[in-house]
Amino acid sequence: xxxxxxxKKFLFLIISIAFVVPSIGQAVTAYPSxxxxxxxxxxxxxxxxxxxxxxxKATVQTNYPGISIKGLHHFDNPHYMTVDVEIAAxxxxxxxxxxxxxxxxxxNTSWSLLPRRKGRGTLFAQGIDPSDLIYFLMPDRFSxxxxxxxxxxxxxxxxxxxDSIFLRxxxxxxxxxxxxxxxxxxxxxxxxxxxxxxxxMPDRTEHGYAATNNYTIEKRLGGDKAYLTLSxxxxxxxxxxxxxxxxxxxxxxxxxxxxAPDKNWIHQWPSYTQTHYREQAxxxxxxxxxxxxxxxxxxxxxxxxxVNQENPFVEKYLTQNAIWSVETYGIDAFRIDTYKYCNVEVxxxxxxxxxxxxxxxxxxGECWVDGVSSQAYYVRNNLNIPFKSNLHATxxxxxxxxxxxxxxxxxxxxxxxxxxxxNTLSNDYLYKMPSNNVIFLDNHxxxxxxxxxxxxxxxxxxxxxxxxxxxxxxxxxYGSEVLMKGISNPDGWVRLDFPGGWAGDQKNAFTEQGMTxxxxxxxxxxxxxxTYRKTSAALKTxxxxxxxxxxxxxxxxxxxxxxxxxxxxxxxxxxxxxxFEKFTERTNGFKSGKDIVTGAQIGNEFTMAAxxxxxxxxxx
Ligand SMILES: [Ca+2]
Ligand SMILES: [Ca+2]
Numbered sequence: 001x002x003x004x005x006x007x008k009k010f011l012f013l014i015i016s017i018a019f020v021v022p023s024i025g026q027a028v029t030a031y032p033s034x035x036x037x038x039x040x041x042x043x044x045x046x047x048x049x050x051x052x053x054x055x056x057k058a059t060v061q062t063n064y065p066g067i068s069i070k071g072l073h074h075f076d077n078p079h080y081m082t083v084d085v086e087i088a089a090x091x092x093x094x095x096x097x098x099x100x101x102x103x104x105x106x107x108n109t110s111w112s113l114l115p116r117r118k119g120r121g122t123l124f125a126q127g128i129d130p131s132d133l134i135y136f137l138m139p140d141r142f143s144x145x146x147x148x149x150x151x152x153x154x155x156x157x158x159x160x161x162x163d164s165i166f167l168r169x170x171x172x173x174x175x176x177x178x179x180x181x182x183x184x185x186x187x188x189x190x191x192x193x194x195x196x197x198x199x200x201m202p203d204r205t206e207h208g209y210a211a212t213n214n215y216t217i218e219k220r221l222g223g224d225k226a227y228l229t230l231s232x233x234x235x236x237x238x239x240x241x242x243x244x245x246x247x248x249x250x251x252x253x254x255x256x257x258x259x260a261p262d263k264n265w266i267h268q269w270p271s272y273t274q275t276h277y278r279e280q281a282x283x284x285x286x287x288x289x290x291x292x293x294x295x296x297x298x299x300x301x302x303x304x305x306x307v308n309q310e311n312p313f314v315e316k317y318l319t320q321n322a323i324w325s326v327e328t329y330g331i332d333a334f335r336i337d338t339y340k341y342c343n344v345e346v347x348x349x350x351x352x353x354x355x356x357x358x359x360x361x362x363x364x365g366e367c368w369v370d371g372v373s374s375q376a377y378y379v380r381n382n383l384n385i386p387f388k389s390n391l392h393a394t395x396x397x398x399x400x401x402x403x404x405x406x407x408x409x410x411x412x413x414x415x416x417x418x419x420x421x422x423n424t425l426s427n428d429y430l431y432k433m434p435s436n437n438v439i440f441l442d443n444h445x446x447x448x449x450x451x452x453x454x455x456x457x458x459x460x461x462x463x464x465x466x467x468x469x470x471x472x473x474x475x476x477x478y479g480s481e482v483l484m485k486g487i488s489n490p491d492g493w494v495r496l497d498f499p500g501g502w503a504g505d506q507k508n509a510f511t512e513q514g515m516t517x518x519x520x521x522x523x524x525x526x527x528x529x530x531t532y533r534k535t536s537a538a539l540k541t542x543x544x545x546x547x548x549x550x551x552x553x554x555x556x557x558x559x560x561x562x563x564x565x566x567x568x569x570x571x572x573x574x575x576x577x578x579x580f581e582k583f584t585e586r587t588n589g590f591k592s593g594k595d596i597v598t599g600a601q602i603g604n605e606f607t608m609a610a611x612x613x614x615x616x617x618x619x620x
Pocket of ligand 1 (some may be wrong): 144145146147148149150170171172220
């Protein structure tokens with residue numbers, strides 16, 4: 001027995017020596033490019049890619065202590081193979097040498113085992129909750145902190161023209177890092193940006209939703225270094241980072257599309273087939289298979305091929321990329337793009353893998369759907385149906401389109417106006433955690449709120465007061481706080497540059513130079529609401545009670561044991577009188593209140609101007 005062990009040791013030594021083979025540079029690329037020691041998820045499937053070596057029958061070995069090879073897989077395309085490795089708890093950080101043998105020829109590549117992120121000294125994977133306030137921006141359009149990266153040689157899109165809504169403008173991550181004070185002044189706790197990973201596409205690269213490499217930060221935004229700096233800077237201030245991630249599609253110039261391992265990585269159709277964008281075909285009990293298939297497997301656009309998530313190799317690739325991103329960049333939450341076009345069973349497993357590794361992580365999906373029951377289908381809900389989603393939350397499109405917009409734009413009658421806002425919230429019983437829904441007034445795909453409200457300042461003020469006080473996790477869209485306008489036809493008009501983000505801008509929202517009094521006043525108003533929210537237990541963690549609107553007058557409360565806030569929205573065209581007595585369930589014991597915006601004392605009887613909103617902290 002002992003002798004056998006000795007022989008094994010000797011053979012191992014011989015093999016180890018044989019491993020020292022001449023390297024031919026980085027002929028092989030690994031995805032993920034590294035993993036980490038001490039992860040719960042310690043079974044990693046590495047996708048190796050080469051364009052110079054034939055992998056069709058290659059075998060692989062490594063002698064790195066604590067790494068064992070559990071399997072390998074070849075694809076139709078000889079440029080790829082996957083290697084399943086298991087990383088022992090005892091494995092130490094270091095450089096792992098993989099040696100591939102194909103038809104007697106050897107190639108090696110190095111791969112890293114890195115220490116866990118906690119060494120960076122800041123919290124991460126914290127998740128978000130209703131005490132947070134999110135600021136959402138497009139890095140190409142917010143601020144140009146480094147003009148030297150505006151164009152990068154070798155990338156397909158060499159555009160740079162601020163006069164065009166579809167070309168690159170040069171904004172970057174350094175520009176964002178430079179303005180963290182601006183976010184803090186708004187009471188913002190959390191940053192979300194359109195995707196920051198590489199989009200080496202020929203055009204329309206400003207939005208970031210057409211990835212060409214999921215493991216590299218876009219160089220025009222400053223690359224990995226700038227992203228890590230931003231992440232660390234946010235966390236040092238106690239702020240958080242949401243990463244926008246796309247599981248549904250790749251950019252057409254992604255290497256996994258252009259040089260796919262086999263045909264099963266992208267959904268194939270006999271001829272180009274687009275999704276019909278109607279989610280009903282997924283959960284409708286009367287649906288036809290062809291409609292459901294087109295919804296999920298149809299391509300989002302010709303430039304965004306639909307990823308075949310049902311392929312286990314693809315699922316592994318996406319899952320590992322998400323975990324790797326949290327550990328590498330210090331992400332706190334994911335906003336998942338085009339969620340309703342994904343395979344929801346695969347998404348459940350992927351979400352769970354993230355939760356298993358990071359118990360506090362938070363996933364919210366972009367589910368641009370029609371109606372509360374549709375929206376509830378995609379998140380943790382109280383529906384008694386076979387499919388149970390484990391998604392924490394959704395972007396609450398329904399509360400926008402069937403809630404606040406009709407409340408402020410429609411005439412009040414039996415079925416129209418502010419009653420729609422009340423009615424939509426009354427359906428919250430369908431959600432397990434309605435207050436986790438991410439609520440918003442606008443985003444990069446839709447008309448800015450000031451334009452939606454026909455440029456009415458009083459209405460836009462009402463919208464922000466509502467955003468900061470109703471249930472949910474509020475999200476602002478960059479620039480709308482300084483009354484930027486824009487109608488989403490096309491979407492480029494709602495993606496204009498933030499004023500002051502570029503050297504020489506005449507108007508500067510950071511310094512308030514060149515701003516109109518109206519814009520300044522509005523910015524201060526939003527700052528006041530946001531910073532008040534930051535200190536208000538009732539708004540951050542409190543319950544909500546809403547009263548049935550009467551002729552356009554809508555009253556709701558947010559409350560904890562220690563704080564009660566009365567929110568009054570008068571959508572009537574006339575001023576209205578009201579008193580506390582009508583709302584004794586919540587006003588009992590309170591004699592007066594304070595308007596949190598003006599600081600004015602409010603008695604238990606007061607008048608609301610037409611088209612106005614007041615947020616009143618009640619006092620005894
Ligand atoms: Ca730049
Ligand atoms: Ca899909």
